[in-house]
Amino acid sequence: MLFPNLINRSVSFGLIIVGALTFVLNLLALVLPVYMLQVYDRVLPSSSLPTLIYLTLIAVMILGVLGVIEGIRQIAVQRVGAGLEVNVGQRLLAASFSGRSPGQDAASLLRDLAQARSFFSSPVFSALLDAPFVPLFLFIVFMIHSVLGSLVLLGICILLIVTLLNQWSLNRPQRQSSEAAAVAGNLVMAFTRSGEAMRSMGMSNHAISIWGHVTANALNAQDKATRSNAFFSGFSRFIRLVVQMGILGLGAYLVLKQEMTAGMIFATSLVAARALGPVDNLIAGWKGLLQTLMSLRKIDNALHSVKDEAEKLQLPVPEGNVTFEKVVYAPAGAAEPTIKGVSLPVEAGEAICIVGPSGAGKSTFAKLAAGALKPSHGVIRLDNSDFQNWDPVDRGRHTGYLPQDVELLPGTIAQNIARLDPTATSEEIVAAAQLAGVMDLVKKLPNGFDTGVGPGGLPLSGGQRQRIALARAVFRLPRLVVLDEPNSHLDSEGEMALNHTIGQLKKAGATVIVVSQRSGVLQCVDRILFMRDGQIAASQSREEALARLTPAQRAGDMMPRAATGA
Numbered sequence: 001m002l003f004p005n006l007i008n009r010s011v012s013f014g015l016i017i018v019g020a021l022t023f024v025l026n027l028l029a030l031v032l033p034v035y036m037l038q039v040y041d042r043v044l045p046s047s048s049l050p051t052l053i054y055l056t057l058i059a060v061m062i063l064g065v066l067g068v069i070e071g072i073r074q075i076a077v078q079r080v081g082a083g084l085e086v087n088v089g090q091r092l093l094a095a096s097f098s099g100r101s102p103g104q105d106a107a108s109l110l111r112d113l114a115q116a117r118s119f120f121s122s123p124v125f126s127a128l129l130d131a132p133f134v135p136l137f138l139f140i141v142f143m144i145h146s147v148l149g150s151l152v153l154l155g156i157c158i159l160l161i162v163t164l165l166n167q168w169s170l171n172r173p174q175r176q177s178s179e180a181a182a183v184a185g186n187l188v189m190a191f192t193r194s195g196e197a198m199r200s201m202g203m204s205n206h207a208i209s210i211w212g213h214v215t216a217n218a219l220n221a222q223d224k225a226t227r228s229n230a231f232f233s234g235f236s237r238f239i240r241l242v243v244q245m246g247i248l249g250l251g252a253y254l255v256l257k258q259e260m261t262a263g264m265i266f267a268t269s270l271v272a273a274r275a276l277g278p279v280d281n282l283i284a285g286w287k288g289l290l291q292t293l294m295s296l297r298k299i300d301n302a303l304h305s306v307k308d309e310a311e312k313l314q315l316p317v318p319e320g321n322v323t324f325e326k327v328v329y330a331p332a333g334a335a336e337p338t339i340k341g342v343s344l345p346v347e348a349g350e351a352i353c354i355v356g357p358s359g360a361g362k363s364t365f366a367k368l369a370a371g372a373l374k375p376s377h378g379v380i381r382l383d384n385s386d387f388q389n390w391d392p393v394d395r396g397r398h399t400g401y402l403p404q405d406v407e408l409l410p411g412t413i414a415q416n417i418a419r420l421d422p423t424a425t426s427e428e429i430v431a432a433a434q435l436a437g438v439m440d441l442v443k444k445l446p447n448g449f450d451t452g453v454g455p456g457g458l459p460l461s462g463g464q465r466q467r468i469a470l471a472r473a474v475f476r477l478p479r480l481v482v483l484d485e486p487n488s489h490l491d492s493e494g495e496m497a498l499n500h501t502i503g504q505l506k507k508a509g510a511t512v513i514v515v516s517q518r519s520g521v522l523q524c525v526d527r528i529l530f531m532r533d534g535q536i537a538a539s540q541s542r543e544e545a546l547a548r549l550t551p552a553q554r555a556g557d558m559m560p561r562a563a564t565g566a
């Protein structure tokens, strides 16, 4: 099936209704040619006024029904589009959060979805719906006269060749334009994030000119596509009009030869218009159609990944043993892996600290341990089950993760600590805040737990955000807690609170994996692993590592010597 991950049961049902209405509409559209035939070939020769009145009344009634059905079809199409946008939009967000649609950020996929939905109400979509009825109208023209049928068939063949040429000429500029537009979108996001740094260092003009250059490239390619589409669309309209005129001329000739009646000329002209119209409209909207198909393909691929995840079993609450087995991770498009065959058991209730130089792969290791990234090769197990066999929501309940760059979500402090779960109780939220040692911090905020944070909320300092995110990581006491540089923004009070939290987590039997360069955290872990170039280069007990620290290292950042034994 085309786009199997997009079309769910309710969309299929909606499309079937739309298809059925289109069928009825196309049949009712025959009323005009039949009316013409009757008026010219029956009413005029017989000069019967009552027949004309009856025929007109019946035709008007049928046209009224046609108008109503057309309206119902439009509403049905809108509903299918809206249903698709909401349903697929939610699944797209799920795909994006699952991290299984690399290179596709949710915002750009949602933009694609909105564009695809607007396509549903375009004339091109109506033309697509009408296209299957083209053979029916062609058959009717053939039934009226084979010469006229052949003319219409020739017209359709020429239009189809024009369609293929149009597609061929659009492919390249369309692809270039969408690639350049994606680059421009990413630039805007990156520049917006770095707005303060750019302002302070006077980089704005350069950034604006880079964006302008990329956007101009996108628009140039778009312009090329539009010009080519306009040319072929004009040519197809010309062919259509020539065929319609040809029908009138050829029809007149056939009437003179007494092979047809005058009514048949007009009836044929109307039926031929229904046969040629959809093809013509499709060519005019071909660019939009291709764009929509590209968007739908992207969305369908992104949804494919969530489908896999939806069928996972719920597993019992884990003890918290984490095992890396020959884990390799290569970011999409990277020349070499950032994690190169790491094998490591971490027992339930154990706390380990990962240290190593910048770029060694520590954060990547932490993301893999937290289930935020999926290994390219090898297996990571929680107890005995491969991470991939866990239902992601279920595994998330047993996992706490504090990322290196903390962003709080739009909402209150309480909502952030409770991981946006509306069923979280105040007791659970307060317990997490106490465990993370942030009660005092929260009390000092203008509205305590109800203070709005995240984009548009109260701007918190880096250290405050990090501590609130620690409370979120330990919410409901997960079995596995992964902390990536949790003390990078903390003062000594914050560091003491962090060490207390790690101690409490260990006491509760949780497994703790900490990435840190600061020696303060060593006091409360069992093992220190030194990571270099994507591999575990050395492992030491806490006592060994502490014994090797110089007084200066004890006071601040650890040097590699502490852990490597160099």
Ligand SMILES: Nc1ncnc2c1ncn2[C@@H]1O[C@H](COP(=O)(O)OP(=O)(O)OP(=O)(O)O)[C@@H](O)[C@H]1O
Binding pocket: 331, 332, 334, 338, 356, 357, 358, 359, 360, 361, 362, 363, 364, 365, 404
């Ligand atoms: N998405 C990505 N695409 C390509 N390379 C990546 C990606 N993410 C990370 N890397 C590369 O992987 C390597 C390890 O990065 P990682 O962030 O894990 O290092 P780190 O040890 O945590 O460094 P730091 O201490 O500076 O945070 C780096 O060389 C980085 O450039």
